[in-house]
Amino acid sequence: MSTNPYIKQTFNIQKQSQLIRKDFPLLNLYSGDNQLHYLDNAATSQKPQQVIDAISDCYQRVNAPVHRGLYALADESTTTYEKSRKKVAQFIGAPQSEQLIFTLSATESINMVAQGWLKHHLNAGDKVWVTGMEHHANLVPWQRVCKETGAELCFIELTEDGSLDLDNATELYSEKTRFIAMSHVSNVLGVINPVKEVTQRAAQAGIPVLIDATQSVGHIPVDVVELDCDFLAFSAHKMYGPTGIGALYGKADKLATMEPMLLGGGMVDEVGDYESSWASLPSKLEAGSPNLAGAIGFASAVDYIESIGLQTIESIVSELTEKALFALSNINGIKIYGPLDSERREGIISFNLDGIHPHDIAQIAGESNVAIRSGHHCCQPLMRRLGEVATVRASFAPYNIEEEINALLEVIETAQSIFMPR
Ligand SMILES: Cc1ncc(COP(=O)(O)O)c(C=O)c1O
The missing domain is CATH 3.40.640.10 (Type I PLP-dependent aspartate aminotransferase-like (Major domain))
Known part of the structure; x- marks a missing residue:
């Protein structure tokens, strides 16, 4: 059971996201413990049945x-x-x-x-x-x-x-x-x-x-x-x-x-x-x-x-981003890149954890079916400016649900407990 207070927080399940999610057959291939948490939308989005x-x-x-x-x-x-x-x-x-x-x-x-x-x-x-x-x-x-x-x-x-x-x-x-x-x-x-x-x-x-x-x-x-x-x-x-x-x-x-x-x-x-x-x-x-x-x-x-409405898409992603930013920024040893104000952002969050290589986090995430990205994201000059070789990146789409933020937080907690035991 998680000890991160933000994981226990019960978020309102966004009904619209759940409905939108039903349109995406690949996401619905997985269920129960196998559920796929696809948070790699900045790389490529999933495709609706339509x-x-x-x-x-x-x-x-x-x-x-x-x-x-x-x-x-x-x-x-x-x-x-x-x-x-x-x-x-x-x-x-x-x-x-x-x-x-x-x-x-x-x-x-x-x-x-x-x-x-x-x-x-x-x-x-x-x-x-x-x-x-x-x-x-x-x-x-x-x-x-x-x-x-x-x-x-x-x-x-x-x-x-x-x-x-x-x-x-x-x-x-x-x-x-x-x-x-x-x-x-x-x-x-x-x-x-x-x-x-x-x-x-x-x-x-x-x-x-x-x-x-x-x-x-x-x-x-x-x-x-x-x-x-x-x-x-x-x-x-x-x-x-x-x-x-x-x-x-x-x-x-x-x-x-x-x-x-x-x-x-x-x-x-x-x-x-x-x-x-x-x-x-x-x-x-x-x-x-x-x-x-x-x-x-x-x-x-x-x-x-x-058919969904760009405004609806924007508001779902913005809400997810705001919640994820809030939860992530309360984790010890995390560094989030880019402005913390969700109004100035799209649904993309890059971060690093003290003492843990981004690939290790992505691998632990992969083992829990949380699809996130680690690496330079085809932005090596930016990485140099940030003073990093790589970051972890989670990116949201309107079919993502709040539960998936929790899945990401659990991954971080697991990574910290393996690599930075107290
Ligand atoms: C900001 C940005 N520009 C350009 C590209 C290149 O897109 P594509 O690989 O579809 O040509 C990407 C892909 O990740 C991107 O994120």
Whole structure:
């Protein structure tokens, strides 16, 4: 029996979470002592039956080449693909469907901007800014393009509590700055960054901004017109959709001047023996056979989120986060990274325990079916800034229940009793 007072505290079971949980077959595979406590949602979310059914229906009813056939079924597959684009585009407030490019992932979306757009707008001595908390996906592509062009990569550093230290990034909007790439929500600190403040100042200085919205779309409201960003990248699998499909939003003028990174079928207009011309948007940036089932699954994930309501999702996750932060911050020897104020966070909490390696905690958790993550979370530069090699990360989704916070607390207690016996 646990001795942690916070474990004994009886939380109100969130009825909505319980209902939402029923939609996720994988979570319901396990019951009783085997119950899976999936707290690795920042890595990938589970998929509701509605999304699984939509993908299955695609292969049972709609499957045919997209943009390539003249028969009725091919017509239907094309229409469904484009309807899916429209749905995802509308979800982020894109003015036109064509501004939403289906990609493999957020990673591919960011690489496309680095190689297909920024590379053609950078000269030696120019500056590209990122933050000290970026996922490798929103860092390594900019490192390469800076090396290739002789531009300088600059960092917005962090304050003690893991917020962006914008006050000290004095050169951010300088004449030399050609581009800013930043995450909306950190996948380690959970902090929600003031992206609007940056895009507003950047717009006045004529500097394009890319937002890595991989941890925000589907979790908190994201409207590209409101944010006034030039590019926005995200992945379906972090928002209850399938793996293997992501999206890139771009302002029309930016996408129009973007060079395709991938060349081949579907993205061309006229192909000669030695020269080719490109198709119009969005096809220009979607070479190869489109991912029909992925797009349908993506749109169905948006339908699912809308059926629950983004506000409901936000409030469930925020309540879980607040409770987890409260309980965790009362544990001896714990260090929690990022702001402790749950209002400034998404449902991601990274922490370390004195004298215990994060992998040991994750392993003990695994033995109790508590799925959490340990490691650098693809954020090695952030780890260096935190003075750590790794952290433990628990991340919440609306299907998580308060009982799962207790399961996590028990894991911590077990780890402390093994590694730090009194
Ligand atoms: C903040 C952030 N950006 C980018 C990515 C990359 O996403 P994907 O692996 O889906 O391309 C991730 C994935 O963890 C992420 O958390």
